[in-house]
Amino acid sequence: MVASVVEQLQARVDLMQGRPAAQPVATHPALNGLLGLRAGGTYTVDSATLVGLLLAGPSADGAWCGVVGSTELGLEATAALGVDLGRLVLVPDPADAWLEVTAALVDALGAVVVRPPSSVAESAAARLVARLRKRGGVLVVWGDWPRPDARLTLSDPVWAGLERGHGHLQGRQATVEVRRGTGPARRRRLWLPAPDDQGVREVETVPTPLRSVG
Known part of the structure; x- marks a missing residue:
């Protein structure tokens, strides 16, 4: 509810300042009411x-996606979250050209992930974001970035399925x-994911007994 109100207010501000309101981008249903992706958003x-x-x-909406600068992204886990690997472009080691590679993918793909190897100057970030907004894509930065539209963090992970010395991992809450x-x-x-391969969803009101693992 709060997220919806914030987005409506932002759209009004854009109109008052003569800027077109950013169009919504398909977002995973588990994030409904928490975050709505927008074209040109970082x-x-x-x-x-x-x-x-x-x-x-x-990805589920048909967009091609790209990942720049990461060799640590587990493709099986990414596919389990709903990403179509057949429309995923990977550039794991762009070396010093990572910003140029990211800009090129922003021109061509609907959503781009970049893992910067170092801090990014505000001027360089601003140029890339201007390009992103012109193209109407989404930029996801795995790390720090000047003035993003939103910052997302994951905390308090707890696994389901482990008992005292036996069992196997079935699901994870975070x-x-x-x-x-x-x-x-x-x-x-x-x-993330739910037990029995049920995908990503909000945790039930009645908690399931879990055991934390380090």
């Missing part, structure tokens, strides 16, 4: 799980936190 994440979760919506600017954080507890 979002930072702190984990591979959130990378896959943010790519899942555009808290997704979303921050926009200096506003208050919004949080949601999700299954």
Whole structure:
């Protein structure tokens, strides 16, 4: 509810300032009411799980996606979150050309993930974001980025399925936190994934007994 109000207010501000309102981009249903992706938006994440979760919506909607600068993204886990690997472009080691490669993919793909090897100057980030907004894509930064539209973090992971010395991992709960600017954080507890291969969904009101693992 709060996320919807914020987005409506942002659209009004854009109109008042003579800017076209950013169009919504398909977002994973588990994030409904928590975060809605927007064309031209930049979002930072702190984990591979959130990378896959943010790519899942555009990918399921038919968009081509790209990942720049990461060799740590598990493709099986990413596919389990809903990303179509047949429409995923990987550039794991762009070396010093990572920013140029990211800009090129922003011109061609619907959603691009980049893992910067170092801090990014605000001027360079601004040029890439201007290009992104012109093309109407989504940029997901795995790491730090100047003035993103929203920051997402994952915390308090707990696995299901482990008993005292036996059993096997069946599912994982974690808290997704979303921050926009200096506003208050919004949080949601999700299954990532749910037991029995049921995908990603919000944790039930009645908690399932879990055992934390280090």
